[in-house]
Amino acid sequence: MSVSPEVWYTGSSSPQDDPERGSGQPECSICFNSYDNIFKTPKVLECHHTFCLECLSRMMAAVPAEQASGRIPCPFCRQLTSIPEKGPPALTTSQEVLCKLPAHLQHEEPVWMDGAKLCYKRAPDANSSDFCICIDIGISKTDLTPPHRPPPSRRVWGCCRAFSDRKRFVLFAVLLVLLICIIMWPLQCVFTTGNLRCFSQQVSGPTARPATSSTGL
Secondary structure (H helix, E strand, C coil): CCCCCEEEECCCCCCCCCCEEEEEEEECCCCCECCCCCCCCEEEEECCCCCEEEHHHHHHHHCCCCCCCCCEECCCCEEEEEECCCCCCHHCECCCHHHCCCCHHHHCCCCEECCCCEEEEEECCCCCCEEEEEEEECHHHHHCCCCCCCCCCHEEEEEEECCCHHHHHHHHHEEEEEEHHHHHHHHHHHHHHHCCHHHHHHHHCCCCCCCCCCCCC
């Protein structure tokens, strides 16, 4: 069984060359390219706004994985539309828009998702064999690179270190207060009594006076 060659197509327009394109044909409101029946197939969202298949696929690919919920917002009204399991190619095609295209573009061609690619297999004709055309709708790796964050171990160590520094600061403050009290107490004693007998008085306590007896003369 022969394998159809795969052709990469990275442009934003349709792979079909159509001299009539752009001559009053309806176009996508995002990329301003005329609709066709392949990658620019008009797809209708649940809000009834119509955009081309390629733009909707790029919008879906631009949503970060952690925020992806199987729905994409409309660029106009922001209403969410559920994406079918087979991806944007399975969205409803606007037959109203498709009927406004030239006769040879009014038959929708099968397009499918292959990872981050939209693919279309061209049927063989008398002049050429069949081949597969794909366009890349994914985002480059540089765009997907998240901002640098330290690993969890470093973040935990940083928190522990900050907590340890805070404990050291509190301990230093307590020691400083005690040191000030120890220094200020003797000075206060000197200024109030004129000597350093404050401690000796507190340790020895008050001395009892000897009892005196009065004798009558």
